[in-house]
Structures are given as structure tokens and as C-alpha cells.
Amino acid sequence: MKKDQKIQDLIDGYGNWVTEKDDNKAGFTGRMSMDLFPYDSMFSPIRVNGVTLKNRLVMAPMGNIDMCEETGRPNDKMLQYFFARAKGGVGLITTGLIPVSHGIDPSITEMGGLTYFPRIDRSRTVFSGWRDLAQGVHANGCRIFIQLTAGLGRVGNPQCLINEMKFPVSASINPNFYIPQIPCLALSTGKLKKIIKNAGQATADARAAGIDGVYLHGHEGYLLEQMTNPAFNRRKLGRYSDWQMFGLDMVREMRRRGGPSYPIMYRIDLSLALNETYGEDGMSIPALKKFKNGRTIEETLEYMEHLVEAGVDMFDVDLGCYDNWWLPHPPAGMPAGCFLDISEIVRTRFQTKKILSNAGLPVPVVAVGKLGYPDIAEKAIRDGKCDMIMLGRPLLADPDWPVKAYSGNVSGIRPCIGCQEGCINEFVDGGHPQCAVNPRSGFENVIDETPVPASFPKRIAVVGGGPAGITFAVTAAKRGHKVDLYEKSGAIGGRLLPGSVPKIKYEVANYRKYLEKILAEAVAEGSVTLHLNTPVDPDQLKDKGYDSIVFAVGTVNAAPKLQGMESAKTVQAVDLLSDPSRIGGAKNIVVIGGGVVGCETAYWLAYEHGLKVTVVEMLPYLMKGVCTANRGHLIYYLKRAGVRLMNCAKVTRFENGGVTVSCNTSKGVPDPYNTWQPILPENIENPLAPKIGDSVTEETLPADLVVLALGGRPDDRLFYRAQEIHAANELFNIGDSFGAGKVLEATRAAITLTYKI
Numbered sequence: 001m002k003k004d005q006k007i008q009d010l011i012d013g014y015g016n017w018v019t020e021k022d023d024n025k026a027g028f029t030g031r032m033s034m035d036l037f038p039y040d041s042m043f044s045p046i047r048v049n050g051v052t053l054k055n056r057l058v059m060a061p062m063g064n065i066d067m068c069e070e071t072g073r074p075n076d077k078m079l080q081y082f083f084a085r086a087k088g089g090v091g092l093i094t095t096g097l098i099p100v101s102h103g104i105d106p107s108i109t110e111m112g113g114l115t116y117f118p119r120i121d122r123s124r125t126v127f128s129g130w131r132d133l134a135q136g137v138h139a140n141g142c143r144i145f146i147q148l149t150a151g152l153g154r155v156g157n158p159q160c161l162i163n164e165m166k167f168p169v170s171a172s173i174n175p176n177f178y179i180p181q182i183p184c185l186a187l188s189t190g191k192l193k194k195i196i197k198n199a200g201q202a203t204a205d206a207r208a209a210g211i212d213g214v215y216l217h218g219h220e221g222y223l224l225e226q227m228t229n230p231a232f233n234r235r236k237l238g239r240y241s242d243w244q245m246f247g248l249d250m251v252r253e254m255r256r257r258g259g260p261s262y263p264i265m266y267r268i269d270l271s272l273a274l275n276e277t278y279g280e281d282g283m284s285i286p287a288l289k290k291f292k293n294g295r296t297i298e299e300t301l302e303y304m305e306h307l308v309e310a311g312v313d314m315f316d317v318d319l320g321c322y323d324n325w326w327l328p329h330p331p332a333g334m335p336a337g338c339f340l341d342i343s344e345i346v347r348t349r350f351q352t353k354k355i356l357s358n359a360g361l362p363v364p365v366v367a368v369g370k371l372g373y374p375d376i377a378e379k380a381i382r383d384g385k386c387d388m389i390m391l392g393r394p395l396l397a398d399p400d401w402p403v404k405a406y407s408g409n410v411s412g413i414r415p416c417i418g419c420q421e422g423c424i425n426e427f428v429d430g431g432h433p434q435c436a437v438n439p440r441s442g443f444e445n446v447i448d449e450t451p452v453p454a455s456f457p458k459r460i461a462v463v464g465g466g467p468a469g470i471t472f473a474v475t476a477a478k479r480g481h482k483v484d485l486y487e488k489s490g491a492i493g494g495r496l497l498p499g500s501v502p503k504i505k506y507e508v509a510n511y512r513k514y515l516e517k518i519l520a521e522a523v524a525e526g527s528v529t530l531h532l533n534t535p536v537d538p539d540q541l542k543d544k545g546y547d548s549i550v551f552a553v554g555t556v557n558a559a560p561k562l563q564g565m566e567s568a569k570t571v572q573a574v575d576l577l578s579d580p581s582r583i584g585g586a587k588n589i590v591v592i593g594g595g596v597v598g599c600e601t602a603y604w605l606a607y608e609h610g611l612k613v614t615v616v617e618m619l620p621y622l623m624k625g626v627c628t629a630n631r632g633h634l635i636y637y638l639k640r641a642g643v644r645l646m647n648c649a650k651v652t653r654f655e656n657g658g659v660t661v662s663c664n665t666s667k668g669v670p671d672p673y674n675t676w677q678p679i680l681p682e683n684i685e686n687p688l689a690p691k692i693g694d695s696v697t698e699e700t701l702p703a704d705l706v707v708l709a710l711g712g713r714p715d716d717r718l719f720y721r722a723q724e725i726h727a728a729n730e731l732f733n734i735g736d737s738f739g740a741g742k743v744l745e746a747t748r749a750a751i752t753l754t755y756k757i
């Protein structure tokens with residue numbers, strides 16, 4: 001089995017970094033510091049073939065799924081979304097993936113020929129949308145490249161088989177990612193040549209529409225990579241049995257149609273990192289075993305040199321693929337700047353070999369992955385780890401990141417929290433890109449950037465100082481309302497307080513600081529009065545005569561009543577995180593509840609406290625509903641820390657200093673450590689999924705501390721009491737106390753309400 005030691009070290013480090021004692025030395029924990037201000041390296045121009053970019057900041061491609069009309073013409077949602085980022089100061093925008101294989105890759109087209117992907121391959125029907133987009137981006141002094149994809153191949157939705165009796169496709173016969181029992185059929189050379197022709201035509205069309213360059217989607221195991229990585233391309237015959245040839249032919253055709261000075265960018269992963277992730281044993285799993293022969297670092301670098309000869313002007317580089325999805329979509333738990341060592345390898349090679357593009361220019365290497373920290377980004381360029389910085393989620397969270405970094409307002413940047421609730425998970429569930437911390441993201445066409453002053457300023461009480469309460473209070477104050485914010489504890493943040501204790505949640509700590517700052521500003525202006533340590537009673541609020549009262553009080557922890565429980569030492573996960581001294585010398589810990597709070601607490605106990613931990617979950621899957629990348633990262637490294645994960649397992653009683661669990665051990669119970677396959681959304685049925693039987697065994701787990709992480713129920717008691725006594729004319733219940741359950745829904749509710757009240 002081929003393994004790269006450099007990649008292996010990175011894979012090991014993506015879990016272990018939390019054990020590093022000195023955060024600053026490790027440089028992994030991203031902080032919104034500004035020690036290196038002014039950021040002269042980030043804000044210096046760079047030339048890419050015929051185009052000059054005003055700075056080194058690139059907006060990452062993020063699929064513009066459902067941001068188009070049914071024809072594929074970009075709609076106003078997409079236009080305003082990009083205009084906001086262009087105005088925010090980024091030098092180059094790249095669109096999300098735009099397929100050029102409709103009619104060839106059945107997974108990208110919906111029934112009835114509809115599409116949720118914007119299209120550029122329908123000539124005049126869609127051109128006006130692209131022209132408007134390019135012109136509006138240019139009007140803000142920014143450039144835009146369009147990301148073209150050959151298709152999804154094996155990582156596409158296999159429902160095309162059920163809906164249209166069409167098998168998904170790939171380079172060779174490969175298992176589908178979502179349902180590995182479904183084979184993807186190998187595309188013929190003729191169809192592959194058609195995709196290449198389409199990519200050339202799309203290049204010519206993009207140029208005609210005023211788009212500044214084209215960008216190939218060659219990473220993460222999509223169809224272009226399936227053709228250009230021997231892990232997936234095991235063809236024996238024909239031109240494309242040479243795994244480099246499809247990519248090279250595509251670039252040559254794009255260069256031919258785009259002309260010599262039209263920029264071509266290429267996105268590549270240095271390695272799939274599958275062998276390094278799963279090792280010999282893992283790679284014998286049926287869903288993975290065909291993929292052992294991935295490109296080595298050296299093979300990738302050679303391929304990149306050939307791509308430059310064929311016409312590529314610029315690259316961005318990452319790591320991994322769908323089957324280890326936490327790499328290309330690094331979630332909360334991954335360290336900041338996680339792929340800087342990867343871009344450095346490429347840049348060093350290009351510098352050493354003096355690689356120049358066909359235009360005679362150095363080939364810029366763009367780094368990506370959790371780089372939303374101005375000091376880390378600036379240092380990466382200064383240290384020669386990359387030429388440019390790509391920002392994806394940081395620009396969803398705050399489109400004005402570049403302008404704020406340039407002007408030294410770093411603490412004013414709204415940080416991404418790595419949750420992937422609003423961005424990736426919205427796609428999976430059928431939505432469009434959004435953001436948990438920025439409720440305007442993806443709604444720029446309907447939510448004004450600056451809230452309009454209220455016609456009738458009101459006196460408003462807000463109860464609860466979590467994300468929903470603060471977002472509401474600060475925005476309502478901007479509209480001219482007078483707000484009293486009541487928080488029963490001594491600090492604002494709500495669940496963000498315990499939620500930011502584990503090191504893997506450093507981004508949540510940043511977000512909490514940001515909320516503190518914007519609230520402090522509103523308090524200093526006199527538009528919000530903060531009442532800490534002030535539990536409220538609806539009857540007292542009524543006496544104060546508010547026009548409106550907004551309840552955002554969160555949840556009450558669920559606490560099971562089980563036989564013998566009074567004899568055991570138990571603690572709620574949130575209380576333990578708030579007060580780690582409650583670990584109290586325990587060595588064996590059982591966490592009841594394998595949702596995200598339970599698993600993050602287990603991670604913290606195992607890595608940061610070195611304890612032996614077992615997680616018990618009643619459902620077949622741990623962390624159901626959590627983004628596959630976030631789930632995958634936690635599960636993979638929980639396994640490596642020796643944490644025992646038990647699914648389909650129910651605690652029945654506490655006895656003899658332990659926890660007795662009845663556990664379903666039948667064959668169909670999913671492997672709790674499976675990180676190479678996603679959980680299918682509930683509305684998709686997998687007829688091939690093994691049925692779960694009901695053979696149950698009992699086991700008593702030693703436990704000197706039992707951590708309860710069973711979630712919470714909405715705490716709507718105050719709201720209903722207020723309603724009963726008519727405490728004010730307008731009463732609202734938002735966020736977790738309404739049952740939101742996610743930061744995304746809590747902040748969305750806060751903004752929606754604030755703009756109306």
C-alpha cells in the first residue's frame with residue numbers, strides 16, 4: 001500500500017493538535033488577532049495571465065445550488081449574494097461548480113430536465129444572468145471566474161437510477177458514494193470527448209459573457225478527479241486509460257476556445273489521503289477497496305506541471321475527498337490553516353523548478369482551508385507557503401472580511417464557527433447556501449444590509465442573552481428601538497459558553513467574543529441596556545409596560561429517570577463543560593447520548609483530560625443530522641483516541657458502580673465508526689440497506705462518572721405565562737425556546753423578527 005509520510009503526519013495531527021499545550025506555538029487555534037496589521041502582503045496585486053487581481057484574496061467556490069431559475073439562469077438571489085462579496089473587498093470571486101455534462105452525467109439533471117445547478121450551456125436562455133453577474137461584480141472592482149465541473153460521477157445522487165432508470169457514471173466501474181451497492185458505469189470515450197467539447201464551449205461562452213476566467217473543478221473525487229486519479233480511473237483501453245489525459249485534453253480545449261490570455265485556474269487535491277486515513281484494514285472495506293492506488297504527492301506534482309504546459313495559469317490545492325469528507329470540508333474540529341503545508345509543497349516545487357505559465361508568469365498557488373484569521377493568512381503569504389488566500393465560509397459569515405482586515409477592524413469580523421449547518425447541510429437537505437451566524441447570507445436580495453429606521457420606535461424587553469437574544473437586541477436597537485436585555489446568569493452567550501470550552505470549538509469562542517463586542521457597542525451607545533444576573537418573571541415585566549417582549553431563553557436539559565440513578569455520580573454535559581472540576585478524579589466515564597454535545601464532550605474528555613470514555617446512543621447513528629464532515633471528523637478521531645461508541649444501545653439501570661446497557665448486536669446494526677459513508681436524508685429510502693434485527697445483549701459498563709447529553713426541550717414556560725397574563729401587546733418566542741435547535745434557525749428568527757417589529 002502506497003502511503004506518503006507527510007500526508008500521514010497531517011492526518012495524525014488533525015486529531016492530536018488539541019493536545020498541544022501552547023496554542024500560539026501550534027498556530028492551530030485561529031484567533032481574530034491583528035499582530036501583523038497592516039496586511040500588505042494580502043493587499044498587494046497579482047497578475048494571472050491577462051488579468052490583474054487587486055489583492056491576494058479569492059472567494060472559494062461554494063455551490064450556487066438553487067440560486068437559479070429552472071432554466072439554469074442565475075437569479076437575483078445569486079447576483080446579490082455575489083455583489084455583497086464583491087463589495088466586501090475580495091479580489092477574485094469564483095462561482096460554485098457549474099456542470100458541463102448535462103445529458104451525460106445523469107446525477108446532475110433533475111426529472112423533467114430541470115436543474116438546481118446554474119447553467120452556462122443553454123446559450124441565450126441563460127446568458128443574461130451571467131452578463132448581469134459579471135458586470136455587477138466588476139462594478140464593485142472585483143474579478144470573477146466560473147468553476148466548470150465535468151460532473152459528479154460516483155459522488156452524485158444515485159436517485160437517477162430509481163427516478164429515471166439511469167445508472168450513475170464514473171471513470172471505471174466504481175461504487176456510488178451514497179449507496180455503495182449501486183455501481184457507477186464507466187463512461188465511453190465518446191461521451192468523455194463530448195464533456196471536453198462542452199468545457200471548451202463553456203469557456204468561450206464565459207468569455208463572451210464578460211466573466212474574467214475559467215476554473216476547473218479537479219479535486220475532492222468529483223468526475224474530473226475520477227478521470228485523473230488512478231484510484232478511480234482503472235481503465236485498460238483507450239486514450240483515457242492514461243489518467244492524466246482527460247484533464248490535459250480538457251485544459252487544451254479550454255485554452256483553444258478561450259484564447260491565449262484568458263486565465264485558466266485548476267483546483268486539485270495533493271492527495272486523496274485515503275490510505276493514510278484508513279490504513280490497510282480500512283482500505284479492505286468493500287466501499288473503499290478499489291481506491292488504494294491514489295496519486296502520490298510526486299505523481300500529483302508531475303501532473304500539475306503537465307497541466308501548466310497544457311495551459312493552466314493558477315492552482316488552488318487541498319486534500320482528501322468525499323470518503324474522508326472532513327478534509328476537503330474542514331469542520332469546527334480541524335485546526336486553522338490546515339492545508340498550508342500542502343500549498344507550501346506545491347509552491348516550493350514550482351519555485352525550485354522555476355515553473356512558468358504559457359504567458360511566461362509564475363504560477364500562483366492558492367491556499368485554502370480555515371484561513372479566516374487575518375494574521376494566519378498574512379503570515380502564510382509572507383512565509384512563502386502560498387501566493388494567495390482562498391476564503392470560503394469566512395465570506396459566508398462576513399462578506400466584508402477583506403475590507404475589515406484592510407482597515408484594521410479585525411475584531412469586527414463575524415467569524416465562521418465551522419458548524420456547516422447553514423452552508424453544507426442546507427444543500428444536503430435541499431436548500432441553498434446560507435450561514436448560521438450571518439442570517440443575511442443567501443438572502444441579500446430580500447434583507448437590506450442596513451436595517452431601515454423603525455417608523456414607531458418601541459420599548460422592547462428581550463429575555464435571554466444567547467445568539468438569538470443578542471442578534472435581535474442589537475439589530476432592533478439599530479432600528480431605533482429601546483431594548484432591555486435580561487440574562488439570568490452573569491455572562492452572555494447562553495449555550496455558546498459551555499459549547500466553546502473544548503479546544504475543537506475555538507471558533508465558537510471567537511463568535512462569542514464577537515457577540516460580546518457588538519453588544520458592548522450597543523450598550524455604550526445607550527440603545528441597549530444589559531441586565532446580567534437578572535432572572536425575569538413575566539408578571540414583573542408586565543408592570544414595566546413594554547410594547548413588545550421577546551423570549552429567547554433556550555432549553556431545559558433532558559434528565560432521564562432510571563433505576564438506581566440516585567446511587568451514581570451524574571452530571572449534565574453542559575454543567576461539566578462549564579465546571580471541569582466536576583470530573584473530580586473520575587477515570588471511567590460513560591456519556592449517555594451520542595448527539596453532537598455528547599460526542600464533543602467525549603472528545604474533550606478523551607483528548608484534553610486523557611480519560612477512558614464510552615458513548616451510549618439509542619439510535620442506529622451517532623450525531624444524526626450533523627454535517628457528514630463534522631460527524632466524520634469527530635467519529636474518526638474518537639476512534640483513534642480509543643473512545644468506545646455504542647449505537648442501538650439503551651441504558652436500562654445503574655448498578656454496582658456501573659451503567660447497564662442493553663445493546664442490539666444484530667447484523668444489520670450500522671458500524672458506529674463508519675466515516676466513509678453518509679447517513680442518507682430521511683426522505684430518501686435505500687432499498688438495499690440491511691434490515692436491523694433485534695438480538696439484544698446486556699452489558700454493565702464501569703462508570704465513576706456518568707455524563708448526561710440527552711439534549712433539551714424548548715423552555716417556553718415564560719412565554720406561555722406572559723401570554724396568559726397579557727404581559728405586553730406583542731409577545732414572541734424565538735430560538736431554542738421555540739424549538740429551533742440550531743444557531744442557524746435562532747439567528748434567522750432574530751433577524752426576521754427584528755426587521756419587522
Ligand SMILES: Cc1cc2nc3c(=O)[nH]c(=O)nc-3n(C[C@H](O)[C@H](O)[C@H](O)COP(=O)(O)O)c2cc1C
Nearest residue numbers: 060061062063096097369370390391392393423424
Ligand atoms: C457550502 C459550500 C459549498 C461548496 N461548494 C464547492 C463547490 O461548488 N466547488 C468546490 O470546488 N468546492 C466547494 N466547496 C469547498 C470550498 O470551496 C472550500 O474548499 C472549503 O469550504 C474550505 O474552505 P474554507 O475553510 O475557507 O471554507 C464548498 C464549501 C461549502 C462550505
Ligand code: SF4
Nearest residue numbers: 416417419420422436
Ligand atoms: S453555516 Fe456555520 S460553517 Fe457554514 S459558513 Fe456559517 S458559520 Fe461557517
